[in-house]
Amino acid sequence: MRTQSSKRFLVVALAIALGTAGCASSGGGGGSSRPAGATSDRIVQAELEAIPQMNAYLAMERLRSSWLRTRSGDAPALYVDGARRSSIQELQSIMSSEVGRMERLSAADATNRYGTGHAGGAVLVTTR
Secondary structure: OHHHHHHHHHHHHHHHHHHHHHHHHHHHHHHHHOOOOOEOOEEEHHHHHOOOOOEHHHHHHHHOHHHHOOOOOOOOEEEEOOEEEOOHHHHHHOEHHHEEEEEEEOHHHHHHHHOOOOOOOEEEEEEO
């Protein structure tokens, strides 16, 4: 009996170790294929240049769709060149070729930086 439970423990420990190693080596879902400066919270110009005939909203949806899904259910606030816009939908009027960088702030970071009213976080857009 003791040998059988030891084998089970070894199998479980090995499975956990392999699962953890697999997660660590994946780099968070292909981050190594991103251009320099790009992260899960930042879209850089090189990424946007690959899709120049697309509006900024569709580009964000394609490159970082998770930015549009928040835990609170609230849409992120939008800031373009430091000015607050009425909604994230305004990105539909900006072409991706006009954008130099987009950055995602968590709800806590957006609140610390801009004050209350950022339950969905914020997207900061810097145009060229």
